[in-house]
Amino acid sequence: DAMVIQNPRYQVTQFGKPVTLSCSQTLNHNVMYWYQQKSSQAPKLLFHYYDKDFNNEADTPDNFQSRRPNTSFCFLDIRSPGLGDAAMYLCATSRGLGQKADEAFFGQGTRLTVV
Amino acid sequence: AQKITQTQPGMFVQEKEAVTLDCTYDTSDPSYGLFWYKQPSSGEMIFLIYQGSYDQQNATEGRYSLNFQKARKSANLVISASQLGDSAMYFCAIISGSARQLTFGSGTQLTVLP
Numbered sequence: 001d002a003m004v005i006q007n008p009r010y011q012v013t014q015f016g017k018p019v020t021l022s023c024s025q026t027l028n029h030n031v032m033y034w035y036q037q038k039s040s041q042a043p044k045l046l047f048h049y050y051d052k053d054f055n056n057e058a059d060t061p062d063n064f065q066s067r068r069p070n071t072s073f074c075f076l077d078i079r080s081p082g083l084g085d086a087a088m089y090l091c092a093t094s095r096g097l098g099q100k101a102d103e104a105f106f107g108q109g110t111r112l113t114v115v
Numbered sequence: 116a117q118k119i120t121q122t123q124p125g126m127f128v129q130e131k132e133a134v135t136l137d138c139t140y141d142t143s144d145p146s147y148g149l150f151w152y153k154q155p156s157s158g159e160m161i162f163l164i165y166q167g168s169y170d171q172q173n174a175t176e177g178r179y180s181l182n183f184q185k186a187r188k189s190a191n192l193v194i195s196a197s198q199l200g201d202s203a204m205y206f207c208a209i210i211s212g213s214a215r216q217l218t219f220g221s222g223t224q225l226t227v228l229p
Contacts, residue, residue: 031215033217035219040204040224041221041222042206042219042220042221042222043160043206043219044219045216045217045218045219048214048215048216048217050213050214050215053214055214055216088158090160092160092217094210094215094217096215098146098148098167099148099167099169100148100165100167102148102150102165102210102215102217103150103162103165104150104162104208104210104217105162106159106160108158108159109158109159111158
């Protein structure tokens with residue numbers, strides 16, 4: 001059974017039209033991460049939550065926002081997608097308790113296309 | 116701030132041979148963890164192996180072992196007896212800090228040759 005679920009798997013959005021990607025988890029993990037991964041590149045951390053505490057990376061554009069209404073769900077909002085935002089978006093979770101409890105579990109990703 | 120460096124963009128290995136993928140890291144947090152993930156062309160991120168900063172012994176998981184040299188801040192992945200299915204992108208990652216920030220290196224594309 002999938003433990004980190006991302007919806008949708010594929011998303012096509014129009015240039016400038018707001019879009020929301022969702023991630024849910026059944027693991028009751030404390031930490032939820034959002035990554036952007038472009039072709040043949042490393043996953044780039046956009047932001048993450050430790051419980052309700054939001055941690056934004058310094059170089060994450062303001063165009064990207066996130067919400068975590070409860071432990072199970074986390075959303076990535078792109079306010080005005082540009083062509084450069086086309087990428088795979090990966091959600092991951094971790095217990096965040098140190099040592100092996102730090103292992104991150106990944107969803108299958110949402111591939112975003114901007115037209 | 117934390118940083119992961121993988122200096123080998125691509126590696127080739129003959130089937131059944133062993134291969135070492137390099138990873139160096141930097142963090143000011145004494146409590147950190149190092150991971151290796153495999154990402155095949157399908158895109159899923161597969162956990163391979165973990166090494167904690169306080170672990171005395173090198174981690175091993177089947178054909179994967181981690182050569183952890185704390186003083187040198189290196190965490191190289193060794194894959195023994197390579198298989199064709201090992202062809203994939205391999206990422207080294209570090210987690211540290213009270214907020215448990217997880218950062219990836221740039222990756223190494225491994226190709227196993229028949």
